[in-house]
Amino acid sequence: MDFKHPWLPLTEDVKQEMLKSIGRNNLDELFSNIPEKFRLDRDLDIADSHTEIEVARRMQELAEKNEPADSGRVFLGDGLGMHYIPSATKSLAGRSEFVTAYTSYQPEISQGMLQTLFEYQSLMAELLGIDVVNSSMYDMASALAEAILMSVRVKKKRNLVLVPGTISPVHWRVVKTYTEPLGIDIQEIDYERKTGQMNLGDLESRLSENVAAVYLENPSYLGFIEVGVDRINELVHEANALLIAGVDIMSMGIMRPPGDYGADIVVAEGQGLGSPMSYGGPLLGVFGCIDDMKLIRQLPGRLVGMTRTSDEPFKRGFVLTLSPREQHIRREKATSNICSNQALIAVTAAIDTSLLGPAGFREIGETITYKSHYAANRLNALSDVHAPSIGDAFWKEFVVSFKGGVSAQSVHEGLLERGIHGGKILTSEFPDLGESMLISVTEIHTKDAIDELVNAINQIVNDGGGK
Amino acid sequence: MTERSEYRQARWDVPLIFEKSRAGTTSHQYPEVEDEIRKTVGALDSLIPKAMQREKEPEIPEVSELQVIRHFTRLSQMNFSVSTGTYPLGSCTMKYNPVINDWAANLDGFAWLHPSQDVATSQGALELMWELEQWLTEITGMDAVTLQPAAGAQGEYTGVMLIREYHRCVTHECEQRNEMLIPDAAHGTNPASAAMAGYKVVVVPSSEDGLVNIDALKTAAGPKTAGLMLTNPNTIGVFEKDIEEIADIVHDAGGLLYYDGANLNAIMGITRPGDMGFDVVHMNLHKSFSTPHGGGGPGAGAVGVKDELTDFLPVPRIVRRSDGCFDWDYDYPRTIGKVHGYFGNFGMLVRAYAYIYSLGKRGIRTVAENAVLNANYVGHHVSAIPGFTMPYSKDAPRMHECVISAEDLLNETGVSAMNVAKRLLDFGVHAPTVYFPLIVPEALMIEPTETESKQELDVLISAFRDISEEAYTNPEKVKGAPYSTAVRHLDEYRAAHPKTLTLSWRMLQKQSDTEA
Numbered sequence: 001m002d003f004k005h006p007w008l009p010l011t012e013d014v015k016q017e018m019l020k021s022i023g024r025n026n027l028d029e030l031f032s033n034i035p036e037k038f039r040l041d042r043d044l045d046i047a048d049s050h051t052e053i054e055v056a057r058r059m060q061e062l063a064e065k066n067e068p069a070d071s072g073r074v075f076l077g078d079g080l081g082m083h084y085i086p087s088a089t090k091s092l093a094g095r096s097e098f099v100t101a102y103t104s105y106q107p108e109i110s111q112g113m114l115q116t117l118f119e120y121q122s123l124m125a126e127l128l129g130i131d132v133v134n135s136s137m138y139d140m141a142s143a144l145a146e147a148i149l150m151s152v153r154v155k156k157k158r159n160l161v162l163v164p165g166t167i168s169p170v171h172w173r174v175v176k177t178y179t180e181p182l183g184i185d186i187q188e189i190d191y192e193r194k195t196g197q198m199n200l201g202d203l204e205s206r207l208s209e210n211v212a213a214v215y216l217e218n219p220s221y222l223g224f225i226e227v228g229v230d231r232i233n234e235l236v237h238e239a240n241a242l243l244i245a246g247v248d249i250m251s252m253g254i255m256r257p258p259g260d261y262g263a264d265i266v267v268a269e270g271q272g273l274g275s276p277m278s279y280g281g282p283l284l285g286v287f288g289c290i291d292d293m294k295l296i297r298q299l300p301g302r303l304v305g306m307t308r309t310s311d312e313p314f315k316r317g318f319v320l321t322l323s324p325r326e327q328h329i330r331r332e333k334a335t336s337n338i339c340s341n342q343a344l345i346a347v348t349a350a351i352d353t354s355l356l357g358p359a360g361f362r363e364i365g366e367t368i369t370y371k372s373h374y375a376a377n378r379l380n381a382l383s384d385v386h387a388p389s390i391g392d393a394f395w396k397e398f399v400v401s402f403k404g405g406v407s408a409q410s411v412h413e414g415l416l417e418r419g420i421h422g423g424k425i426l427t428s429e430f431p432d433l434g435e436s437m438l439i440s441v442t443e444i445h446t447k448d449a450i451d452e453l454v455n456a457i458n459q460i461v462n463d464g465g466g467k
Numbered sequence: 468m469t470e471r472s473e474y475r476q477a478r479w480d481v482p483l484i485f486e487k488s489r490a491g492t493t494s495h496q497y498p499e500v501e502d503e504i505r506k507t508v509g510a511l512d513s514l515i516p517k518a519m520q521r522e523k524e525p526e527i528p529e530v531s532e533l534q535v536i537r538h539f540t541r542l543s544q545m546n547f548s549v550s551t552g553t554y555p556l557g558s559c560t561m562k563y564n565p566v567i568n569d570w571a572a573n574l575d576g577f578a579w580l581h582p583s584q585d586v587a588t589s590q591g592a593l594e595l596m597w598e599l600e601q602w603l604t605e606i607t608g609m610d611a612v613t614l615q616p617a618a619g620a621q622g623e624y625t626g627v628m629l630i631r632e633y634h635r636c637v638t639h640e641c642e643q644r645n646e647m648l649i650p651d652a653a654h655g656t657n658p659a660s661a662a663m664a665g666y667k668v669v670v671v672p673s674s675e676d677g678l679v680n681i682d683a684l685k686t687a688a689g690p691k692t693a694g695l696m697l698t699n700p701n702t703i704g705v706f707e708k709d710i711e712e713i714a715d716i717v718h719d720a721g722g723l724l725y726y727d728g729a730n731l732n733a734i735m736g737i738t739r740p741g742d743m744g745f746d747v748v749h750m751n752l753h754k755s756f757s758t759p760h761g762g763g764g765p766g767a768g769a770v771g772v773k774d775e776l777t778d779f780l781p782v783p784r785i786v787r788r789s790d791g792c793f794d795w796d797y798d799y800p801r802t803i804g805k806v807h808g809y810f811g812n813f814g815m816l817v818r819a820y821a822y823i824y825s826l827g828k829r830g831i832r833t834v835a836e837n838a839v840l841n842a843n844y845v846g847h848h849v850s851a852i853p854g855f856t857m858p859y860s861k862d863a864p865r866m867h868e869c870v871i872s873a874e875d876l877l878n879e880t881g882v883s884a885m886n887v888a889k890r891l892l893d894f895g896v897h898a899p900t901v902y903f904p905l906i907v908p909e910a911l912m913i914e915p916t917e918t919e920s921k922q923e924l925d926v927l928i929s930a931f932r933d934i935s936e937e938a939y940t941n942p943e944k945v946k947g948a949p950y951s952t953a954v955r956h957l958d959e960y961r962a963a964h965p966k967t968l969t970l971s972w973r974m975l976q977k978q979s980d981t982e983a
Contacts, residue, residue, distance in 0.1 A: 003829045003830065003833050005825075005826060005830050005833070007563055007565060007757075007825075007826070007918055008830070008833055008834070008837055008917060008918070009918065009919070009920035009921075010837050010840065010841075010917070010920070010921065014920075014921050015837075015840060017921070018840055018844045018921060019840070021844070021847075021848075022843055022844055022847040022848075023847075024843070024864075027836050027839075027840065029864065030836075030839050030840065030843055030864040031706075031737060031738075031839070031864070032863075032864060033705065033706035033708045033863050033864065033866075034706050034708070034734070034737065034738050035708065035710070035711060037711075038710070038711075038738045038739075038742050038743050039737065039738055040736065040737060040738055040739060040742070043736075043828045043829070043832075044605055044606060044735075044736050044828040044831060044832070045605050045828075046601075046602045046605055046606065046823060046827065046828050046831070047602070047823060047824050047827050047828070048827040048828065048829075049825065049826055049827030049828075049829055049830045050824055050825055050827065051825075052567050052825070055567055055571070055821055055824055055825045056567065056570075056571070058821075058824055059571035059574065059817070059820075059821055060574065060576075061591075062576070062577075062591040062592075062594060062595050063571075063574040063575070063576025063577050063591055064576055064591065065576075065590045065591030065594065066576045066577070066580050066588060066589050066590065066591040066592055067584070067588035067589075068575050068576050068577075068578070068579035068580045069579050069580065069581050069584070070575050070579040074581055074584065076581045076583045076584065078581070078582075078583045079808060080581065080582070082581065084497075086495050088494075088495075088532055088535060088536055091536075092535070092536065092539045092540065092543075094569070095539075095540070095543040096548060096549075096550040096564075097543040097544065097546045097547075097548045097550060097551065098543055098546060098548070098761070098762050099548070099550075099564065099569070099759045099761055099762075100548040100549035100550045100561075100564050100759050100760065101546055101547060101548040101549070101554075101760065101761075101762045102554070102556060102559050102561060102760040102762065102763060103760075103762070103763040104762070104763070105556070105898075105900075106547070106888070106889075106892060106897065106898050107954075107957050108889065108892060108949050108952035108953070108954055108955060108956075108957065109476060109546075109547040109892045109897065109949070109952045109953070110545075110546055110547060111542075111545045111546070111952075111953045111954055112541075112542035112543050112544065112545040112546030112953075113542075113546045113762040113763070115481065115483075115542055115545075116539065116542050116762075117762075117763075118483075118970075118971075119483060119484055119485075119972075121970060121971050122483070122485065122971040122972035122973065123484075123527055123972075125971040125972070125973045126525045126526050126527050126972065126973065127525045127527065129525075131970075131971060131973050131974055131977075132970045132971060132974070133970075133971065135763070136763075136764065138617035138618065138621060138765075138807065139617065139807060139808045139809075140808065141805070141807060141808035142617070142621070142806065142807065142808075149663075170805065170808050170809075171808070173804050173805040174804070174805050174806060174807070174808065176804055177628070177781075177803060177804040177805060177806055178663070178806075181628070181631060181663070181664045181665035182663075182665055183665075218519075225515065225516065225519050227516055227518065227519055229519075230518075252521070252525060253521065253524075253525070254511070254515065254520060254521055255515070255519060255520065255521055256518075256519050256520065256521050256522075257521065257525070260521075269808075276573075276578035276579055277578075277579065277580065277581050277582065278572070278577065278578050278580070278813050278814040279577065279580040279581070279582050279589065279592050279809070279810065279813035279814075280581075280582030280807075280808065280809025280810050280811075280813055281582075281617065281765070281807065281809055281810065281811050281812040281813045281814065281815075282617070282764075282765035282812045282813075282814050282815065283808065283809075291974060291977070293965055296968075296970075302763065303970055304970070305962040305963065305968060305969055305970055306962070306969040306970075306975065307957055307958045307959065307961045307962035307967070307969075308957070308958055308961065309954060309955060309956060309957055309958065310955075310956040310957065310958045311955070311956065315954060317954045317957040318957075319957050319959050319962045321959070321962040321963045321968070321970075322963055322968075326655075327620070327655035327656050327658075327659035328654075328655040328656075328903075329655070330655075330659075331655045331658040331659060331668070332658035332659060332661065332662040332668040333662070334655070334659040334662075336659065336663070337620040337621075337623065337624055337656050337659035337660040337662075337663050338618070338620055338621075339618065339619065339620045339655075339656050340618040340619060340620065340751075340753065340760070340763060340764040340765070340766035341618070341763050341764040341765075342617075342761075342764045342765045343761050343762040343763030343764045343765075344759070344761025344762055344763075344764065344765060345761075345764075345765060347761075347762060351535065351539055353527055354484050354494070354527070354528055354530060354535050354538070354539075355494045355495045355532065355535050356494075356495050356527075357492070357493065357494060357495070357527060357528060357529045357530070358524040358525055358526075358527055358529065359493060359529070360493075360494075360495045360496070360497070361525060361527070362524070363496070363497040364497055366500070366511060367497055367498075367500050369511060369514050369515060370500045370504050370505060370508055370511075370514075371500065371504060373508040373514050374504040374507050374508050377507055377508055378507070393514065393515055393516050393519070395515065412585070416585060416587065416588070421581075421584060421585065421588065424583050443497055443498075447501045447503065447504055
C-alpha cells in the first residue's frame with residue numbers, strides 16, 4: 001500500500017519512473033550494500049503515523065500536563081532569564097529565512113544571516129564592554145568550560161584555574177566534565193560567609209605561576225554583587241593570569257560591564273534576550289574576549305568578520321573568518337569541536353537588543369532592582385525569615401533562609417499548594433546557608449504576585465500553614 | 468520538461484543597525500514601577516553600590532520598532548534557506564522543517580517552563596522526553612538514550628567520554644588505551660571531539676573503494692585502542708559493507724565502536740547501528756529528525772548506548788516511578804557528569820517528538836527510502852554530465868548523499884568545484900558541500916533529502932548540465948559567478964588579515980579612529 005504523507009512528495013508512480021531512469025528495478029536494490037543479516041525484518045516499534053490535527057492534539061495534551069511560568073507566579077531564576085518577549089522579537093526571529101538556513105558557508109547568498117550575526121557580536125560586545133564576541137556557544141555552562149580551556153591554551157604550561165566558592169553547582173559540574181580529561185586542575189576560592197564576597201587573602205595565597213585564569217561572577221550565582229572586582233583584577237593580572245568574568249547580561253543597562261574591570265574573557269547566558277526558557281534549552285552561551293590576537297586566535301566557535309567585495313565599487317560584506325581555528329579545517333588541533341552552535345538564539349538576541357536600546361536596558365535593570373529588593377525587603381520583615389541571607393547588595397536573585405525549624409522543602413510544598421512556585425532550594429548544595437532558597441524576581445512579576453508570595457511564606461512559616 | 472524560473476536574490480543596502488541610531492528613539496518600553504515599591508526600597512544608589520553601577524550607557528542603537536522590523540526583514544530576504552529553495556548541502560540533511568513542529572515548541576506549556584520547576588509541574592515535558600528516548604533507542608537499536616547534548620559535536624564528545632569512562636571503570640585500561648581510530652574521510656568534529664577528551668587521534672586510511680581499509684584497520688587496532696569512530700553510511704555516501712568485520716576487529720582489540728549519526732537519515736527503519744555492533748551512537752536531531760538548522764544552530768545531539776555503558780550517561784536521567792509519574796534521577800555515581808546546564812535543547816526535542824509522531828513507523832522508513840532514491844537519482848544523472856564523475860565504489864548504490872568530483876571539468880576547462888558551487892547559486896539552489904571529504908578531488912557533496920520532489924531534482928540536475936555546457940563553451944562566465952546574489956565576490960583575505968580584521972562595531976570604530 002502506498003504511504004502518503006504531506007512531507008514526502010514522491011508518489012509510487014514517480015518512484016518507479018526514477019528507478020527506471022537510473023537502471024534499477026526496485027528500492028531494495030539501493031540497499032544492496034547492507035548485509036542481509038543486519039536488515040531490520042520488522043516494523044520499528046514506535047508510534048503509528050498521525051495527521052496534523054492529531055499531532056496538534058497530542059502536543060497540546062502534553063503541554064497541558066505542565067504548569068508553565070507565564071502565570072507570573074514562578075520565582076525561579078537559577079541562571080536563566082524569565083523575561084517578557086516583545087512581539088516584534090518573536091515575529092522577526094521566527095522568519096523562516098533565518099530559521100531554515102544552515103551555517104553561512106556560501107556568503108554571497110547568506111548576507112542576511114552573516115550581517116545579523118555580526119550585529120549580534122557587536123551588540124553583545126557593547127553590552128559587555130569587550131571587543132570581540134563569537135557567534136555563540138551552547139549555553140553559559142559550556143561557554144565557561146570552553147573559556148577555561150581557552151585560558152589554558154593561551155597561558156601555556158599553566159594548568160590551574162581558580163573559581164569562586166559560590167559558583168553555580170551546575171556550572172561546576174560541566175566545567176569538571178570538560179577539564180578532567182585534559183588534566184586541568186580547578187580549585188574553589190573561599191568566600192566570606194556573611195557577604196559572599198571572594199576572600200581576597202585566599203585568592204592571593206592561591207595565585208601562582210601555575211594559575212592560568214581566575215573566574216569571577218557578577219552578580220554571583222547567589223545573587224549578591226561582587227564589589228571587589230577592581231582589586232581582583234589587579235591581583236590576577238599581577239600574577240600574569242587571565243581574568244574570566246561571568247555576568248548576567250540583562251543587568252548590563254545598570255551594572256558595570258566586565259570589560260570595565262579588566263576581564264580578558266567574558267561569558268554570559270543570553271537566553272533572556274528574547275528567547276523563552278523552554279525547559280532549559282535552547283539557551284545562548286555568550287562568549288567574548290579582548291582585542292588581542294593571542295586570545296582571538298584561541299577563540300572557540302564561529303566568527304563573522306566584516307569585509308568588502310573584491311572588486312570595485314567596494315561594497316561592504318560579511319564572511320565567516322579565522323576558520324583555521326575550527327574543526328572542519330584543523331581537525332584534532334582545532335580550538336574546539338563545536339560546529340552547530342546557537343545561531344538562531346543569537347539572531348533573536350540581536351533583534352531583542354536592538355528593540356530594547358540603552359533606555360530599555362536601563363528600565364529593565366532598574367525595574368528588576370526595585371522589584372527584587374521589594375520582595376527581599378518584605379520577606380526579611382517576617383519573623384524567622386531572613387533575606388538576603390548572604391550578601392548585601394544584590395540584583396534579581398537573592399537567598400532567603402528559614403529559621404525556627406521550618407524546612408525549605410516544606411515552604412516549597414506549601415507554596416505549590418497555593419499555586420505559587422518558590423525559588424530553587426539550596427539546602428543540600430549550600431549547607432552553610434541552612435534551610436534556604438534562591439528567589440528570582442523580574443519585570444514579569446507584579447507587585448500583587450510578590451505580595452502573595454510574601455503572605456504565603458508568612459502563613460507557612462508562622463501560622464503553621466506548612467506541613 | 469524542466470521549469471526553471473530566473474532567480475535574483477533581494478539586494479538591499481542595509482546599513483548596520485548602529486548606523487541608524489538617533490538618540491532618544493524608543494522601540495520598547497517597560498511599565499513604571501509601582502510607587503509603593505519605590506517607597507519601600509528607596510533609591511537605586513542605596514541598592515546597587517555606586518562603584519558597581521554602569522557609568523556610561525552601552526552604545527547600542529536607538530531605533531523605532533518599525534526600523535527594527537524593516538532592518539531584519541530586509542536582512543532575512545538576503546538569506547537563502549530551505550524555505551527559499553533546494554539546499555543540497557551534503558552531510559547536513561537540509562530537509563523540510565515542518566511548521567507544526569515549531570508551533571508545538573512555542574506552546575506556553577513548553578516554552579514557558581522553567582527547568583528547575585518541581586517535577587509535579589512538568590510531567591508533560593518529562594513524558595515527552597521519556598517517550599522520545601524510547602523511540603530513539605528503538606530506531607538506533609541501542610539500550611538507553613540521553614537527550615542532554617546540545618549539538619552533534621557535543622554528542623560526539625559525550626560519546627567519547629563514555630568510552631573513556633568505560634575503559635577507566637570496566638577494563639581498567641584507561642591510561643593504556645589512549646588512541647582513538649578515525650577514518651581519513653571522517654567529519655572534522657570526530658578528531659576534534661576525541662582530542663578534547665584527551666585522546667591521540669590515529670587516522671585510518673580509506674581503501675580504493677572509499678571504504679575503511681580493513682588491513683590498515685587491523686594494523687592500527689591494538690592494546691592502545693580506545694575505540695573507532697565511524698560514520699555509516701560514510702561521507703562518500705556508501706554503506707560500509709564490511710561493518711561486521713570492522714566491528715570484530717575493534718572489539719577483538721578491546722576497543723569500542725562509535726557511530727557518528729550524521730548520516731542516519733538513510734537507514735532509519737532499514738538497519739540499526741546497534742544491530743551492526745556499535746556501542747555508542749549520536750544522532751543529530753536537526754538532521755534526520757527535521758529540527759530547523761537556525762542558520763547554524765541550535766541542534767540537538769542525543770546519544771544512545773548499549774547496556775554496558777548506561778551507568779556512565781550524563782545526569783540527570785529520566786525515570787518512571789512505580790506510580791507512573793516521571794522524575795529526574797541524579798543518583799548515578801559512575802556518571803561522566805553533565806555537559807549542559809540543564810537537560811539539553813528541549814525545544815528541539817519537542818520538534819523531534821512531533822516529527823516522529825507525525826510520520827510514525829512507516830513514515831520514518833519511507834523517509835530513508837526516498838532520501839536514498841533521491842540521492843541515487845541525482846548521483847546517476849549528474850555523473851553522466853561531461854566533466855563530472857562519481858569516484859569510488861562505482862557500482863555500489865549511494866545512500867543519503869552522493870559525492871561528485873569536478874576534477875575532469877577542472878582539467879578540461881579550468882572550472883573548479885568552487886566555481887560550480889558559486890554558479891549553482893545563480894540557479895536559485897544552494898551549493899553542495901565543497902572540498903569534503905578530502906579523499907575526493909574537487910568534491911561536490913550532494914544530499915537532496917527525501918523532501919525534494921522529482922521536479923526540483925530535475926531543476927538541480929539541469930543546472931549542473933547547463934553549467935557543464937557553459938564551462939566547455941564560456942568558462943569565464945562560470946568563474947565569474949555568482950551574479951544573482953545580494954553581493955558577489957567577497958575579500959576573505961582582507962576579512963582575516965590582522966590589520967583589517969573587523970569582528971565588531973567596536974573594532975570598526977577603533978579602526979576609523981586610527982585612520983582619522
